[in-house]
Amino acid sequence: MSALPSRRWLLVAIAVAALGSVAFAVTTQHLFDMQPCPWCILQRLIYVSIALLALIGLGWSSGVGGRAVPYLLLLLCGLGIATALWQHFVAAASASCNLTLADRIVSATGLDNLLPEIFQPRATCADAAVDLLGVPFELWSATMFALLATTSVAVIVRSRRLSAATR
DSSP states (O other): OOSSOOHHHHHHHHHHHHHHHHHHHHHHHHHHOOOOOHHHHHHHHHHHHHHHHHHHHHHOOSHHHHHHHHHHHHHHHHHHHHHHHHHHHTGGGSSOOTTSHHHHHHHHHOHHHHSHHHHOOOSOTTTTOOEETTEEHHHHHHHHHHHHHHHHHHHHHHHHHHHHHTO
16 A cells, blocks of 8 residues: 555645635735735636646546646646746836736736636736745745645656556
């Protein structure tokens, strides 16, 4: 018996953690007036994409698509880390993040109009640069993406072990 949790459990954990991250961000926005910038919203979109892909992976465990899911999760986590670090090192030093890549992606999805309370940017990048327990909020996000990436690697390892055991 392996000490590694099952592929299914790991994918559920990824989906729950990703959606929990969005829920936490929305809570801080509405209860503590920590208004999001376009880069914050882009990270929310990546978290939702990670959760959806993990849920798809639950039902699609075999075949090429099923084997690709954890690698796609890993890719999305890498994009999330890059987005959070870009926000921290570049965008937060800018007075405006209007019409940046993040702003264009968020606008292109239409979610800013469909669900404005969750996906509409409401602050500039400089204004959105806030700390939580002395750590910039976007670095917390980068850490969560790194934890999700680590869990995605565990899904890959688990999937390979199961594949090798069935041969």
